[in-house]
Amino acid sequence: MNKLTDSLIKEAFSQIGVNERFFPIFESFAKQTYEEIQHDQPDEKDTPYEESNAAWCLQHSCEYIKSFVREIEKGHGENWADAYARNSFDKNIKDFTTYNTWISIQDPEEKERELEVHANSLSKDPVFKEVYKKMVVELFENSEENARIYTEAYHRCINNGESESFAKAYTYALVFLEYNYHICDIYAHAYEKAIMNGMDEPEATHFANFCIDAADHGLFAMAHDFSKKYKKDWQQELYLKLVFSDIEEKEKRQLSDKEKESIQINLFK
Secondary structure, three states, X not given: OOOOOHHHHHHHHHOOOOOHHHHHHHHHHHXXXXXXXXXXXXXXOOOOHHHOHHHHHHHHHHXXXXXXXXXXXXXXXXXXXXXXXXXXXXXXXXXXXXXXXXXXXXXXXXXXXXXXXXXXXXOOOHHHHHHHHHHHHXXXXXXXXXXXXXXXXXXXXXXXXXXXXXHHHHHHHHHOOOOOHHHHHHHHHHHHHHHHOOOOHHHHHHHHHHHHHHXXXXXXXXHHHHHHHOOOHHHHHHHHHHHHHHHXXXXXXXXXXXXXXXXXXXXXX
């Protein structure tokens, strides 16, 4: 029978180019893994070494320690590095690897610190780090890719002269709500206008959602419902602008002042 021996463990470790100080962790993991697999599926007497539990265990342990060391080199502690290395054996669910590692940390301060280290290893951009950490905690799909999309769109808004509230609303609609660019623009303008006029974030979000629902179902059709709920001048002025813009885009022309006046008189009747 091909048993896992100390000499096999040392030989395998010597071939992977990992600092000697990590050998005790490698050895412990290898022996624990071997005991578990031998208990569940012991080798047959005539099993060749290449197909043995010992060979599989050493390959598995080499992958584990490489992943462990990578996390340590990023600045993580051993609890995170161990959990991440164990969780990363399933290559198909990177988001789950990060989430399961984060959730396994018991101490709240350590949990927060480790997630910051992880985010920082991907990008130093504070916008990216903030949204990426939110996505990890909420187990948002493709969190790294979507956080980069969010960050790029946020900076594009700011570079184009938009306000922070506009940029945050636009990128939220783009990434979290998955709207197209046109709807994102409506959402962001409505949210920004609401914040500027004293609405708090939940109220502004509700107002912005109403505006994009109206854009989706028909601005004229929703005008009566809008006017019953939102009666302030700035709210109705914003809605009128949405109506004007919608007509001009569909008809590929500019509305005259007379046409705008007629629409304004009749829209909220």
